Amino acid sequence: MSASNLLIVLVIFISLFGMSNAQLNSTFYANSCPNISGIVRGVIQEALRSDPRIGASLIRLHFHDCFVDGCDGSLLLDNSSSIRTEKDAGPNIASVRGFDVVDNIKTAAENACRGVVSCADILAIAAEASVFGGRSWNVLLGRRDSRTANFAGANTFLPSATEGLTNITAKFAALNLSVTDLVALSGAHTFGRAQCFTFINRLYNFRGTGNPDPTLNSSYLATLRQICPQNGNGSIVTNLDLTTPDTFDSNYFTNLQSNQGLLQSDQELFSTNGSLTVPIGCDGSLLLDNSNSIQSEKNAGPNVNSTRGFNVVDTIKTTLENACPGVVSCADILAIAAEASVSLAGGPSWNVLLGRRDSTTANQAGANTLIPSPFEGLTNITAKFSAVGLNTNDLVALSGAHTFGRAQCRTFSNRLFNFSGTGNPDQTLASSYLATLRQTCPQNGSGSTLANLDLTTPNNFDNNYFSNLQNNQGLLQSDQELFSTTGAATIVIVNNFVNNQTAFFQSFAQSMINMGNISPLTGSSGEIRSDCKKVNGS
Ligand code: HEM
Incomplete structure (x- = not known):
């Protein structure tokens, strides 16, 4: 060794x-x-x-x-x-x-x-x-x-061999594992076997081109085609490391250098052009539109037909470019706009930390993987926050942003009629609130109808969101679970915020600062975009 x-x-x-x-x-x-x-x-x-x-x-x-x-x-x-x-x-x-x-x-x-x-x-x-x-x-x-x-x-x-390096990197990053971790851990493919169905996509018709994966060594390709003929048995196995299949050594990496990685995910570690960065953090990446090089995050599951306000961001950007051209990043605009929106609605204000620069890439796969969904359960959501350095207090405080704004029926109708396949509504939903919500969102009705996230004071930034949770009137499953999950550390925090709006406001301000600190681009990284929708010069 x-x-x-x-x-x-x-x-x-x-x-x-x-x-x-x-x-x-x-x-x-x-x-x-x-x-x-x-x-x-x-x-x-x-x-x-x-x-x-x-x-x-x-x-x-x-x-x-x-x-x-x-x-x-x-x-x-x-x-x-x-x-x-x-x-x-x-x-x-x-x-x-x-x-x-x-x-x-x-x-x-x-x-x-x-x-x-x-x-x-x-x-x-x-x-x-x-x-x-x-x-x-x-x-x-x-x-x-x-x-x-x-x-x-x-x-x-769990990563799939065909989902692409960016996506896989994002899945590792979601667990606080770096690119080095990804490469090192993939080194476990220095022994063991894989079935034809896990790499046959590379042998005959890679990405619909009618040709094999060009990053596959031609004699290795010929060997693999013999083992895995087209329309053959997908469960036939072959060695992940063609040189020393049962030994734990570094030959896996030598194989990649000679285009003899077995899985697409293996070979991509070596054959992907450009340095691999993980575009995560407050970098304005969400604002980029689709282009040749950009797969917009706006089209990721958690964002498409859901996030809004882009036109206002564009207006702010135009105004700023007129006042001080090329100076204020789109990422900083979002940070300032968040503080302004909260304080204008009666919530706390805080000193916004500034100096972020804008990304030159988007991470649609990351947007699909890293942003929490209202259905995924408190454990998962807590893990996603902790993967970006935010703790349980941050989770509860930041969820308090649901004290204003709206949500579409499709984001909570799972709770109204047949929750988790029980045939019954979510039991943690107050019955009169349930009746109201069923009227707003009838079964088989439009999934895009809106409801207020805070039924009491829908446009004010206050602590009523938390009182709602105590009354079983949280709108999203992810809201109500903060209070209704037996034994959860979040309950005591919710109770505290109900009793003490000042504590909520202080925590919210601090947690917004914490969130705003997630991996900013500074110094000479990234750029100051002149149009938030496009990378400069594109
Ligand atoms: C980087 C993302 C990864 C992807 C996409 C991936 C995918 C796969 C696939 C498709 C197989 C073949 C499964 C089959 O044919 O039934 C496989 C086998 C294997 N993977 Fe991974 N894997 C990854 C990372 C890892 C990591 C991190 C480890 C461990 C630290 C690991 C250890 C193994 C081993 C040892 C085998 C062979 C198992 C056997 O022979 O039974 N893989 N992997």
């Missing part, structure tokens, strides 16, 4: 462990189950005798577990009356494997020390043992197992 390989692997595991909470430590089972690492290693060694691929399969389980709501063993739960298993989600079904070995490890662990070692920790130890035989770094331990699975999350958060 060379020093550079070791470095790669350390980055991999520091990355994965970084997604868990800070209380993990390597001696967690020192007293309660001192031989756990030996137990895991023994079962894997036995399995490797008949299945040289099993180590690769096990490390992949850890990855697919960690990327969905953290490393909590949720991937291992089977279907039941309360669980929709993640195993059946698109990226997992007929693909992830090794569950029988995990079960064997669990049985051996339970025999040695009953009720002590979590399934989530077993995956972490098994991942390390699979890479090096279990002697390469101290695995941080102490995870507990989830009591729920997140089928939808597995479909959303």
Whole structure:
């Protein structure tokens, strides 16, 4: 093992462990189950005798577990009356494997020390043992197992080999994993197998061109076409690393240099033109329209037919360009406009920090992935805030912006008639409010009809939004869950804001500053756009 390989692997595991909470430590089972690492290693060694691929399969389980709501063993739960298993989600079904070995490890662990070692920790130890035989770094331990699975999350958060580097980078960034993490972790494709259906898009008709992927070495292409003929069996497997398929080494990266990466997502790490930046942060990227080089964020799911006010931003920009041309960025205009809008509606005012510059790219995939949806649940939404450095207090305070404005029926009608397939409305919805909302948004009515986000004072910036939550009159599921999720840390914050509008105003101002600080472009990064809709010179 060379020093550079070791470095790669350390980055991999520091990355994965970084997604868990800070209380993990390597001696967690020192007293309660001192031989756990030996137990895991023994079962894997036995399995490797008949299945040289099993180590690769096990490390992949850890990855697919960690990327969905953290490393909590949720991937291992089977279907039941309360669980929709993640195993059946698109990226997992007929693909992830090794569950029988995990079960064997669990049985051996339970025999040695009953009720002590979590399934989530077993995956972490098994991942390390699979890479090096279990002697390469101290695995941080102490995870507990989830009591729920997140089928939808597995479909959303796990990367697909064909979705493109920007999207995949955004999915990693959403979990605070950097581009280096992405490249290092992809290095796990130095062993294991992939099925034809995961890369056949590259062999015959890449992106509808009628030709193979031009970044595929021609002799490698010929080999792969023999293994995966057109209309052949999509489940045939081949080696992810054509040179040393069962060894954990750096040949994966050498393969990329010679255009012999197997998956599109592998080869793109090397063959994508230009430096890879993650366009996230307050950079005015939302304001860019479609062009040859821009896929507008305005067309991303959370924005299309929903975000508005662009014409007012354009008017502000024109006025500013007349007053002081080429000076004020579009990103700063949004920050100033946000403060002005809140204070004009009776809310707090604050000193807006300025000096942002504008991006020269948009990130439509990021907009689809990183912006919270009203339906996705408090855990997910909290994770999305924390991925950009915002805590639970920020989440509650900033949600208080729903004290004014409107929402379309389609953003909350899921709560009115058949909530989560129960055939009944959301039980956390006050019955008279439910009746009103059903009138505004009848079943099969127009999804674009508007309702006030704050039913009491719809145009004022005050703390009534929070009193509404206490009365079960939050409009969106994501609003009401701040108060109605049993045991959630958000409840006490909501209660505080109801009792103390000043505390809400102070928190809101501070959280707006925190949000405005997300990855600004400064110095010579980016540009000052002269038209917020277009990159300069385009
Ligand atoms: C960067 C985004 C990634 C994408 C798009 C991706 C996609 C895939 C796909 C499509 C397969 C083949 C599955 C099949 O044919 O059934 C695969 C296999 C594998 N992946 Fe990834 N993967 C990614 C990152 C990772 C990471 C971060 C790890 C672990 C740290 C990992 C570990 C593995 C391993 C070891 C295999 C082989 C498993 C086996 O042989 O059973 N992958 N991956």
